[in-house]
Amino acid sequence: MAAEQQNLTKMISAQLRNKANEFLNSRKHANNLADILQMFDAETDNYTPLLLTIEVIFSELLKRGDLVQEIIPLKPIDHSPEAEYTRWLNECYEAALVRCLECIWRGRTNSRLQALVTACKLMQIEGQNPLETTNGYYFPSVRLKNIFTVLLDSEITMSAPIARFQEFTEYKDVQQYGLKVLSTIGYKKSPSSIYMQNYLELLDKLLANEIPTEVKNKIKERDEDKEEKVLCAAEGKPQFKYHAAVCRRHANRCWGFACQWALCEQPRAHRRALLLLVERLMPLLARPHLATDMLCDSLDAGGPISMLALQGVLELVRRHNIDYPDMYDRLYAMFEPEMFATRYKRRLVHLADIFLSSTHLPEGLVAAFAKRLSRLALVASPEDAISLLQLVSNLLLRHPALKRMICYEDTPAIMCADPYVMEETSAAGSRALGSSLWEVSALRRHAAPAVGAAAAAVLAAVQPRPRAQPLQLAPPDVAMFDAEMKKRFKTIEMNFMRPQGMALPSNERLVQYWELMA
Amino acid sequence: MAKVKNKRNSGLADKVHMKKKSEANKKKLNPFEVHINREKLKVLGKKSKHDRGLPGVSRAKAVQKRKETLGVEMKVMNKTNAFIDRRIGEKNNQLSAEDRMIARFAAERAKQHSKKSIYNLADDEILTHRGQTLEQIEKFDDPRSDEEDDDGGKKFGGLDDDFVAEGHFGGGILSKTDAQDGAKSHKDLIEQLIAESKKRKAEKQKEKEQTLDLTEKLDSEWKDLQPVVFKKARVEEESLIDKLLSKAEKGQDYDKMMRELRFEKRGTPSDGLKSAEKQEAEERKKLEELEKLRQQRMLSEEEATAPKSTQATAKHRSADDLDDNFDLEDEQEFMLAYDKEGKPLVPEHVLKDFSVPNAKPKFNDGISDTSSEDEGNGEDEESEQEDDSSKEEKSNEEGREKESSGEEEGEEDDDDNSENESKDEDKSETEQILPKANGNVTENIDDSKETKDTLDDESGSEEEEEEDDDNEPAVKDDNVDDLNDLKGSEAESDEEIEEENEEKIGSFFDLKSEEGVKLKELLDGKSPTQQSAVLQKLIKSYDPSLSENNKELLSRLYAHMLQYVNDLFSNLRDDGEAMKSFLVFDKLVPHFYDLAHTNKVSSKKFMCDLLKEKHDKFKKNPRKVPDLDTLIFFKLVSCLYPTSDFRHPVTTPSLLFMSEILTHSRFKDAYSVSRGLFITALILEYTVLSKRFVPAAINFLRGILYLCANTSILNPIQVVPPFRLHRDVKILNLEHDCSNMAVQHKMAVKDLVDKDITDSFKVSCLLNCVLMLKEYFNNCNDMEAQEAIFEAHIKLLGRVDLDLYPNKVKSMVTEVLQHMKESLEVKTYTPLAREKVRPKALRLYEPDIQEVFTGSKSSKLSREKAEKARLESKYKKEMKGALREIRRDKAYIASVKIRQKIQSDNIRKEKVKQIYKDASIQQGELNKLKRMK
Incomplete structure (x- = not known):
């Protein structure tokens, strides 16, 4: 056929x-x-x-x-x-x-x-x-408008074509005119979820090429003359003039439309919008603090959405002097076993590393984080456990007071329970500073050698020598299995007892629990 | 005194000196000869040697000494011949005569052990016994002959003493006649004598014959025993031949045997038969050693090297180092310099240290991809999976090609075994033999189809499955037969089949492309024991000791067997089939073990490649638990390789693979749950020795308990992904009262195959889950974090409605729960502390001790300089002394010479005078004669 x-x-x-x-x-x-x-x-x-x-x-x-x-x-x-x-x-x-x-x-x-x-x-x-x-530069905006209309007003998601469209948004003129066109046709009162989805994706693609902000503008001006790619450049005609400010204005307008929609009702659109905001739009927005409300609401939503919002909040706190109450408690609450299922876990770990890099944080709070992170590492997959352990070791290195969690200086008094309270929602109140990182010492016995090594590195953080290293987040597709496969070995050890059958001569467990041959 | 130049004169002076000294001591001092030296400076407590002297005596002594040494030397100067007495100890009058003899004898013996004769042991020395040399004694003659000499011990030809006393020399006749009336005549007496001696001779003869018989009997017995003593097959055969020969020529057998005995190799003492106990003990010792090595491998690198690292390399330390471990960073210092644009040239690592974490990293976790995982939108998931798989397929294909070529090269370097595999051959083979997870063997091995196959594998797998579905009914029928076969007719073996087998075995490796098919033919349709026997035969007939490339052939067989197992466990439809597969596998494992041991490197490579392939397949759809055709290899790995090693080329990846399965797969039906439990049991097996911590398995058990328990939304207990709170259906929750159900302790094969979840499945799941949980719990006994790890499990177990379960199960579960709670209650927490470092003592320097404090200049000098000064002054002194001695020697020689000269002059003068005298006499006589005339 x-x-x-x-x-x-x-x-x-x-x-x-x-x-x-x-x-x-x-x-x-x-x-x-x-x-x-x-x-x-x-x-x-x-x-x-x-x-x-x-x-x-x-x-x-x-x-x-x-x-x-x-x-x-x-x-x-x-x-x-x-x-x-x-x-x-x-x-x-x-x-x-x-x-x-x-x-x-x-x-x-x-x-x-x-x-x-x-x-x-x-x-x-x-x-x-x-x-x-025409004499000047000409861009067939009408055609672009038609294309956009088709892309936006459809019954089905247009993610594939929009993704393909990205190869055209690399052209500066397409970006500029695209934003302009989008800002003219984008407004809609109560759009369907698919429309929103498409809109956000299209906007995301249009902003894929970074729009230079004013500060960078002057420095880069010279270089950009050479690199600039223009779609509709014709020879012998005046060059296309790229106006970053215009682009920014249009982008702001586009975002303005989106803000009026009920983005937060559908998690998908919500996440898409947040991603767009934190990845692309934050530096472009004229008044970023207007996004605070949305980010704060998102932060409370829990799950992956709050993880994404966290990045936006971080941006606001760092660049726009926004004070946010209970910031650290919210961050603390995000470290739950469920985080391993989300795809934003690496982002979260990275953000936590930045958040906790401040040396002015109370010790108890950081200790609570360290304790919680190591608790989580106990149930994490090897890859996640390694990144969590790295984070913990950074905490230990940055906050010398936490040293007592791995090496107790006073005469070790034997406790009958772990003073740390896992259920406590406020990080400062979890009494973690009195506890020790027993979890890390347990992880030294992890089945995966790499995790054991990482745990040993945490315990070795007492030595004053090493400085906090920037987190090296392994790319997600590099699996530990392949890494182990690539290891070289000098010898290949074999069992020295010849099995008489499927069951091992000693320490057989499979047959102990499974009746396989009767 | 002049230095002694002649060797033969060495020590002469001393001897002379010693001799004279003893004499001098006896002499009394003549007070007129004593000269008292004036002391210029008196030092208290100083023993003065030179306060008095005997100038005349000592001068005479010196002259005498010179006379005996220099004088003698002068005398023999320019004379070639000299008599030297070299008899040992002849001149030494302190030695007694006996000592002298001993010394001479020792010297004689020592001379014999010169280099030349070192190997001719006992060659020149002839040992004697009672004056006879051993050779003379040890004449290997017939022992019978010298028995006759034995009666030489009795005097008079064996006659009694009484008889001799009576009968000999006629002395007895008189007395006899006197004493006895019925006296016998002399003739009678003689006759009696003769008769008696004859009788004795006959007796002796008889005795001799008896011993001869006995000896012969002993000899024949010895012959039988011989092969046992000198254990060697060849000898045995020979001795058999000997026996035949000896039957033919009985007369010569003794000599022959004797010669044989003389030249036969004696049994070496080292390989004496070991008793069973001894062997056992040795075996045990070996195992213990291996076990010790295994324990060592269990430790990680840091732990293993920890004690060594304490011995730090000696570094330069300044004398006022305070031992505070304050490390100077002078090695890492760098010069700050600037490049043309004014940027500081700073080394990388320094820059890294000072950098702030990057604020905006690139995450590729969801910008381009629009679909989501967490929503659980069925549609989306599917589309995503499709997309992913289509992408991955391509990349995987490319990757695999690269890997297979790249790995080969890498592996070759690793081989430290001295294998003589030619590289080219190896390469082409492994590519051919590599078992494919999906395809059938028949196609895979074929060279031409190879490349196409790999491409078609993925796309073809579905079709194949369909095909398999069609075949199913037929297969089922077979199964029934097979099962009957299993139970009934294991013992019977047809000779025809055996013959056929042998043919196949003979030509097994003839065609490379058909090996896999042949193996399948060989093994199909047989009971497990038969299969095992056939394989045994196959492996034995290609033993590596028989031919050179058998090793390689066997490694190929290993690959085919892997493929066979793979096929055996794929597409299992019902429990009978599965059980049969397990039975076959059970029998195959020992052979796998043997083959893997014959060729460690290649078998490891095959296993790794297999795991990799299975892993790639799993990665394509990580939500689905792999089937038994993957899981069974984990079991095989644990049978072949030590699972407790800290890092192992095979077990570590397979353990990681298993934990990956438990982390990524979804457990929502009987298929996945049963396989999950299978894997958990395997992980337990992997970690039971090393007591390693595998979160994936523990999380899985938590998830299973969650599926069993009643949890409400209001009062949730957290679970770890892949299980999801409130989203997973409680498939294992028991709804009906099963308290009267018969309990089945172990999980059964049926559970692996069945699709629907029955109550008994639920019960045994919980039971086994709890039992395994207990083992995992006990593995973590020494961890303080035990509570944090198992808290949720205990809570979940509390939520399980145990009343619904059979009583036995209920009691077991509560027992485990009790155990866990109790051991957590008594758990103590010691805060982590650094290992106590012993305070370091301040470094002590060796005190500078001066043996005698003189306050002189020399004491301030350094040791070398002081020594040098001492030697120099000594040299000066000695030089002075030597010069003086030489001067005196010269004077002595001059005096001797002048004396000689004067003497000779005097003699000449005397002679001249004589001549004058004679001449004057002559003249006088002449004058007289003249006057007379």
Whole structure:
């Protein structure tokens, strides 16, 4: 079946190529264009060959300038066949664009992506060869607007096409005009969740290229002349002028729309918005403290959302002098076993490292963190345990008073219970300073050698020599299994007792619990 | 005194001196000869040697000494011949005559042990016994012959003393006749004598024959015993032949035997038969040693090296170092310099130390990816998985190709075993043999299909599964037969089959591509014991000692067996089939052990590759617990490799793999829960010796208890991912009263296969979970954090409605719970403290002791200089003395010479005078004659 289909598509694309070539070679085959456009009506899920054909035809036409209508003011419309033909071509172009945009939300993913790319390519070529003669720089904003409208107003999530669109947002002009267009069409009273999703994603992609802030602007000015990528640059025309301030203003406007929506109701959109805010928008916002409320609400939401909000709050606290009550207790509350299931756990550990790097924190609080982190490391997977242990060792190094948790200077009095109270919500009240990091010494016996080593490193933090190292968060895809596999060994030890069967001669446990052979 | 130049004169002076001294001591001092030296400066307590002297005496002494040494030397000067008496101790009158003899004898003996004769032991020395040399005694003659000489001990040809006294020399006749009436005549007497001696001779003859018989009997017995004593197969055969020969020629057997005995290799004392006990003890000792090594490997590197590190390398220390371990950082100092743009040139590590944590790291955890994990939106998850898998597939394929080539090179370096595997061969083979997790063996081994296979594996796996579904009914029928086979007819063995087997074994490694198929053919359709026997035969027939490349062949067999086990455990449909697989596996394990021991390196490589492949497969869908075809290899690893090592090339990854499964997979049906428990038991097995801490297993048990317990939303007890609070369905929660149900203590094979959760499954899950929990708990007994680890478990156990469970289970669970609570109650917490470091004593310097305080200049000098000064002054003194002696020697020689000269002059003068005298006499006579005329 699949092979047949492939043959069919191959045949079709060959046919289409022929037709397009014929059309482009002579006007005799003008009807070919109409035929091709008609083929969009056919029910199929793969429009790729058609889209490619259209792209070829119209980019050629645009380059040739066949589509340019010469409109001379105060003159009746020219009815010469030449003009008629041009007009007809223009109509076809518009129709093709509409079809193309339709294809963005129809059919297979590949085909949808191709449709988007075709639309963008045509937009590029139109920008380079404008339909109306202009002197300055020209950007076909209308086309971009159409594309955006399609991307936003759809019943389905457009994450794949929007992700693909990122390759175009690298162009400075697309970024600038994109933000402008988005700020004009973005406003909507009560949008659907999918709209919000798409909107936020699109905004995220548009901001993927960092917009320089004023401070950096001057330093970087010289370098950027060379690097700047412009989509619709045509030779012999004035250069595109990039205005960072304009971009920022538009971005602010876009965010302004989003702020009015009920973002916090759907966790997905909420998370997306928070990610957008903390990753991209924070430095751009004109008045970032306006986001405080949203961040604070998010911080209370718990789970991954609060982890994301934490970063925003950190930014506010660090750069905008915002004081936030119970900051550390909230952070403390985030360290729960559930954090291992979220994908933001590494971010959280990193943020905690920054938060706790202040040397002016009360000792009891930091001790509580150390205790809690090591408690968590007891149940964590090896990879997580290592990063948590690193954090603990940084705490120990930065706050020398915590030394008593690993080396008790006074005569060791034997306690009958751990003074630390895990259930206590306030970090300062958990009486951690009287406790010891027994968890770390337990982790020295962890089955994974790397964790044992990390725990030993924590216990060795008493020595005054090492300074706190920046956390080295292992990339998540480097698994400990592979690392162990790569280890070299001098000898391969073998068991020295020959088993008589499945059961080991001593210390058999599997057969003790499983009746496998009866 | 002149230095002695001649060797033969060495020591002469001393001897002379000694001799004279003893004589001089006897002499009385003549007061007129004494000269008292005036003392210029009197020092108290100073013994003066030179306060008085005997100038005349000492001068005479010196002259005498010179006369005896220098004078003699002068005398023999320019004379080549000299008589030297070299008899040892001849001149030494202190030695007694006996001592002298002893000394001479010792010198004689010492001379014999020269270099030349060192190897000819007892060559020249002939030992004697009673004047006879041993050679003379040890004539290996017939022992019978010298028995005849024995009666030489009795005098007079064995006649009684009485008889001799009576009969000989006629002396007895008279007395006899006197004494006895019925006296026998002399003739009678002689006759009696003859008869008696004959009788004696006959008796002796008889006796001799008896001993001869006995000897022969002994000889024959010895012959039988011989092979036992000199244990050697060859000898045994020979002795058999000997026996035959000896039957043929009985007459010569004795000589032959004797010669044999003489030239036979004697049994060496070292390989005497060890008693069973001794062997056992030795074995035990060996095992103990290995166990000790294992214990050592259990420790981590730091722990192992801890005692060594205390001996720090000696560094330079200044004399006023206070031992406060204040380390000067002069090594890390650097010069601050600036580059052209004015930036300081600072080494990397310094910069790192001062840096503030980066405020904005790049996280790739969710910006580009729109889907989420936590929501649990079914749709999303699926789409994500699809995307992921499609991506991963490509990357994995590429990665695998690279790995396989890269690893080979790496591994080769590791080989410290002296293996003669040629590299090229090895490479191509391992690629071929590598067992594929999904595909069938038949395809995999084939070289041409190899590359295609790996690509098709993933896509094809689903199709294959479908195919398997079709085959299922047929397989099931087979199973029933097999099971019957198992139970009934294990003992019976068809000869035909055996013959067939042997053929197959013979040609097993003929075709590389068909080995896997052949193994399957060989093993299929047989009972486990038969399979084991066949494999045994196969392995034995390719023993590495038989041929050179057998080792390599066996390593290939190992790979095929891995593949066989993999196939055995994939797609198990019902418990009978599973049980059969386990039975077969049970029999295969010893062979795996043997094969792995014959070729450690390659077997490790195969195992690692297998684990890697399984891991890759697992990574594609980490939510699903791998099936038995993966889990069984963990068991195999624990059978082959020590699980307690701190780090091991095979066990560490497999333990990590297991813990990964328990952390990432979702446990929401019977399939996953049973496999989870299987893994937990295995992890327990891995860590039971080393008592390592595996959070994943403990978390899993917590999750299982959570699934069993009743928890309300209001009063939650936290669980650890992959279990989720309030989201997981309580699949193991017992709803009906099962208190009367029969209890099954162990988990059964059925639980691995069954799809639905029955009450008995729930019960045995809880029971085993609790029992394992107890073991894990006890493993952590010495940790202070035990409470923190197991607190939640205890709480969860408290929530389980035990009344619903069978009474026995209930009592066991409560017992465990009680045990845990009690041991936590008595637990004590000692705060972590650094190891007490013994206070270091201040360094003490060796006191500078002057033996005699003189206050002289020399004491202020350094030792070397003082020594030098001392030597110099001594040299000066000695030089002075020597010069004086030489001067006196010269004077003596001059005096001797002048004396000689004067003497010779006098003689000449005398002679001249004589001549003059004679001449004048002659002249006088002549004159007289003239006058006479």
